[in-house]
Amino acid sequence: MKNTALITGATSGIGKELARIHASKGGDLIIVARREDELEKLKSELESQHNIEVHIIVADLMKQGAGSTVYQEIQSRGLKVDILMNNAGLGGYGNLHERSLQKELEMMQLNMIALVELTHCLLPEMIKNGGGKILNTSSSAGFLPGPLQTTYFATKAFVNSFSFGLDQEVRRHGVTVTALCPGPVKTGFEAAAGMGSSDLFKRAATASSTSLKGYAAMEKGKLVVITDGQMKFLINFMLPILPRRTVLKMVEKLQTVK
Secondary structure (H helix, E strand, O other), X not given: OOOOEEEEOOOOHHHHHHHHHHHHOOOOEEEEEXXXXXXXXXXXXXXXXXXXXXXXXXXXXXXXXXXXXXXXXXXXXXXXXXXXEEOOOOOOOOOHHHOOHXXXXXXXXXXXXXXXXXXXXXXXXXHHHOOEEEEEEOOHHHHOOOOOOHHHHHHHHHHHHHHHHHHHHHHHHOEEEEEEEOOOEEOOHHHHOOOOOOHHHOOOEEHHHHHHHHHHHHHOOOOEEEOOHHHHHHHHHHOOOOOHHHHHHHHHHHHOOO
């Protein structure tokens, strides 16, 4: 096995592009998602184009304990993970009190708990082997408050904080953790979240360009990469001086579906 990467949410958007990038570099893959047919298509594509091996694991990471189940499957197959890309994620549009509580809890399970669970399972072996890389697909939303996507923004704030703290813990053991923080990206996420017509996605980046930046940052062991230039300026230079209420109103306006 060659430099094996485990990627969750691998059948679309950023996850699929990360898989293509890693395969193009000659690395083997373990791809995880709910849709077996899409996993098989991606496996066939990558193995036919590159001299690599692709393993598929069908799993719904919105279910409690799914991360541990995926890890047990990895162990049972005798696979070794050199790179973990926690990419699977879910958003949801609307006022919190008008949304289904179950959908909010599933979002939290997928965006936070499954990510921590898989990381916790795989870290000991990385540390034992003296090296490894983790790429957590977070969001620029993690630096902002998010009216109309309150829970989603909060989950990404968690992913950012988790990634930064963990990197400090494990870097001395040869393991690096990188938070990929895109701005709006055209991945199908916006349609699934009900936000296709919002101002926020009018200048969305492509999944391909975003994934290239994230993968390169991971290779270099960078702590964080904010892939959208305007968002980077806002976060680094404008947020510290703008009144909090102004930021809230601005984000709400950007996210409002017309």
